[in-house]
Amino acid sequence: MCGKIGPEFTFGIYMEKELKQPILIIKTAWGGRSLNTEFRPPSAGPYKLPKAVQDVWDKYPHGAHGVPKLEDRKKWQDDKDAASGVFYRMMIEHVKKVLADPKRVCPEYDEKAGYELAGFVWLQGFNDLVDGTTYPNGNYDEYSRLLSHFIRDVRKDLSASKMPFVIGVLGVGGEREAVNFRKAMAAPADMPEFKGNVVAVETAPFWDHDIAAAEPRQGEFNTIVGTAHTLKKDGTLDTERKWDNYWKPVGKPLPEERVWRFATIDATEKKDKMEKYDGRRFRDITLPAGVENWYMPDFDDSKWTEGKAPIGKGVWKHSGITLDKFPSPWGNGEFLLMRTTFDVKDLDCDSYRIAILARQGFHVYLNGQKIHTYIWWQDRPQYGSIVLDKEQIKHLKKGKNVLAVYANDQYDLNSPEHYAAVDVRIEGITKADQAKFDLALEEVLSPKDREALKGASNGGYHYFGSAKIFAQMGKAFAEALLPLQKLTRNKEQE
Numbered sequence: 001m002c003g004k005i006g007p008e009f010t011f012g013i014y015m016e017k018e019l020k021q022p023i024l025i026i027k028t029a030w031g032g033r034s035l036n037t038e039f040r041p042p043s044a045g046p047y048k049l050p051k052a053v054q055d056v057w058d059k060y061p062h063g064a065h066g067v068p069k070l071e072d073r074k075k076w077q078d079d080k081d082a083a084s085g086v087f088y089r090m091m092i093e094h095v096k097k098v099l100a101d102p103k104r105v106c107p108e109y110d111e112k113a114g115y116e117l118a119g120f121v122w123l124q125g126f127n128d129l130v131d132g133t134t135y136p137n138g139n140y141d142e143y144s145r146l147l148s149h150f151i152r153d154v155r156k157d158l159s160a161s162k163m164p165f166v167i168g169v170l171g172v173g174g175e176r177e178a179v180n181f182r183k184a185m186a187a188p189a190d191m192p193e194f195k196g197n198v199v200a201v202e203t204a205p206f207w208d209h210d211i212a213a214a215e216p217r218q219g220e221f222n223t224i225v226g227t228a229h230t231l232k233k234d235g236t237l238d239t240e241r242k243w244d245n246y247w248k249p250v251g252k253p254l255p256e257e258r259v260w261r262f263a264t265i266d267a268t269e270k271k272d273k274m275e276k277y278d279g280r281r282f283r284d285i286t287l288p289a290g291v292e293n294w295y296m297p298d299f300d301d302s303k304w305t306e307g308k309a310p311i312g313k314g315v316w317k318h319s320g321i322t323l324d325k326f327p328s329p330w331g332n333g334e335f336l337l338m339r340t341t342f343d344v345k346d347l348d349c350d351s352y353r354i355a356i357l358a359r360q361g362f363h364v365y366l367n368g369q370k371i372h373t374y375i376w377w378q379d380r381p382q383y384g385s386i387v388l389d390k391e392q393i394k395h396l397k398k399g400k401n402v403l404a405v406y407a408n409d410q411y412d413l414n415s416p417e418h419y420a421a422v423d424v425r426i427e428g429i430t431k432a433d434q435a436k437f438d439l440a441l442e443e444v445l446s447p448k449d450r451e452a453l454k455g456a457s458n459g460g461y462h463y464f465g466s467a468k469i470f471a472q473m474g475k476a477f478a479e480a481l482l483p484l485q486k487l488t489r490n491k492e493q494e
Contacts, residue, residue: 007123007168010474018482022108024115026098028091034127035146036134037080038087041153044146047080052136066133088150092157117160119481122150123168123203123473129181140184148188151198162492164197164484166477171203171469174212196487199480206472211456214449218456221445228355228427229383235316235323246437247353247385247427251342251401255425260340261304262311263291264333282361282375282408285335294337295365295404301339305331310357311338313409314419321381323421330409330420338422339404344397349428352393354386357423358407364424365404369395377410381421396426 008025016023033039037047049057056067063069068076099117102109109115128135128143135142147167155161169185172178186200228247230238237256249255265288267273272285293299307328316323330336354364354372359379364372371392378384409420429437445453455466 005470007121007470007474007477010471011121011478012474014475014478015481018478022106024098024102024106024109026095028094029123030087030090032127033087033124034131034134035124035143035150036128036131037083038085039091039124039150040084041088041146041150042085043153044149047077047084050134050136050139050142053133088153092154095158117158117163118485119164119166120154121166121168121477121481122147123477125170125181125185126172129170129172129178135181138180140181143181143184144187147185148191148194151188151194162197162488164481164488165194165199166480166484167198167200168473168477169200169202169204171205171207171473173204174207174209175202175204177204196491197484199484201473201476201480203469203473203476206469206476208452208455208466208469210448210452211466211468214445214452215456217445217449218453221441221450224441224444226385227382228353228385228425229357231321231323231381233321235321235325235381243437243440246433246440247355247429248349248433250349250352250396250426250428251344253342255423256308258308258340258342259306260309260311260328260338261301261306262328262336262338263294263301263304264331265291265335265337266333267335281377281410291337295339295363295370295402295406296368297402299339304337304339309338309340309423310421311336311423312419312421314417316359316381316410316419316421318379318381323381323419326421334411334418335406335408336420336422337404337406338424339402341400341402342426343400347396347398348430350431350434352388352396352426352428354388355383355425355427356386356405357381357383357421359410359420359422360408362405362407362422365402365406366392366395366426367397367402371395383423383425401426 006029008027012023012025030038040047057073060067061070063072098105099115102115103111125143128140151165154165155163167185167189169182170178171182182202182204186202188194189198189200191198224243227243229244230241232238253259265285267285268288269286272283274281274283287294291299294301305328309328310323310326311328311330312323312326313330314324356362356364358374359381360377361375362373363370371388372386403424403426405422405424407420407422409418411418455468
């Protein structure tokens with residue numbers, strides 16, 4: 001989770017407010033791992049299949065769905081043993097490394113006063129929740145056992161035998177979801193040995209049901225907004241898509257009538273060639289002499305090939321759509337340089353966008369200025385919508401405009417087949433049409449839904465959910481930890 005924040009943000013704010021002293025939060029939150037394997041505590045012993053699962057495996061020595069063959073099971077166990085506890089050890093090593101020199105990350109640290117390991121918050125569980133092999137039939141008793149060992153081992157390995165421990169009980173889906181797992185996760189707090197020094201905090205009550213209700217429709221909403229034009233199964237433009245009526249092409253001739261001049265080239269210098277296949281193949285290469293300024297308005301492209309877009313090659317199949325017939329053949333080169341002109345009479349639109357069809361990355365230039373770069377691949381045979389900001393729009397002018405595109409094709413080193421398709425348009429929408437478009441979009445996602453989704457996590461609404469949920473969780477963890485700290489200190493003073 002490097003570079004991201006979660007419940008620790010409000011946790012730290014609230015703790016500092018209450019304690020009124022420097023606080024150092026050591027975050028060791030590697031997602032996508034389970035307590036039963038990667039975070040497995042040392043005292044829990046080696047990973048062993050539950051009897052119910054072992055019985056199924058024994059019944060199918062030749063393998064079945066989810067059951068490895070008999071000859072593969074030793075490797076499966078070896079791999080499991082190799083992965084077991086790896087992230088537990090990394091966590092302990094990281095904490096010790098930070099505590100070896102606290103001042104490096106906490107300038108306010110007072111070496112004479114020293115530090116206190118005042119609490120540990122454990123917020124994890126999704127990978128265990130969905131692990132039917134380790135927890136068959138929804139029986140999560142093993143998680144309770146593992147978490148109990150985890151608490152003991154963490155205290156032992158960090159030499160903090162009485163360190164208060166907060167269990168952030170998984171809240172995915174709210175209070176009606178994952179009930180058995182949440183009970184198993186909270187269970188260690190009720191064990192006699194942990195009374196008064198371990199507390200379970202339920203996070204399910206913080207689940208944002210407004211976001212949960214809106215999230216399934218967000219994908220459709222984003223697809224509509226992010227797609228300028230769609231294609232039919234045969235690769236031709238779908239002119240009946242209702243969402244395309246609001247944005248209009250800018251300039252004359254119209255995009256489908258526009259003539260492009262283009263040339264294709266290959267990388268000639270070793271540093272520009274790719275020695276192995278890479279899904280993200282887009283890259284800048286050294287251009288041949290004489291075409292270095294190919295995108296400038298005054299460049300002479302009179303000797304280039306002429307044709308209409310899309311310019312393409314090969315067969316591009318995806319999502320039930322096949323592109324194999326193009327107005328203009330790309331040619332043999334891996335890289336494409338293409339230019340066209342269009343005349344603009346009025347600039348009366350409220351917003352402008354690039355509508356682009358491209359399999360791989362690209363640069364787009366308008367009147368000699370680069371207005372957009374995309375460096376990845378996008379295996380979606382449709383026109384993407386890239387709304388331009390003020391700095392990009394200022395290069396669009398009344399009169400003659402020159403639009404230029406640099407792109408590359410797609411291929412696999414193990415196959416001689418190359419395929420690609422490129423078409424680019426500048427489109428605009430008036431303020432009145434934008435209002436109509438927004439009103440139509442309310443059929444998909446209401447203003448209330450959109451407002452709720454502003455709080456969704458930047459990783460998408462999954463696992464834990466939203467900034468609002470994270471904030472509430474962090475505060476709840478702090479409120480649970482503070483009384484434990486006081487109780488622990490009081491017992492030490494007795």
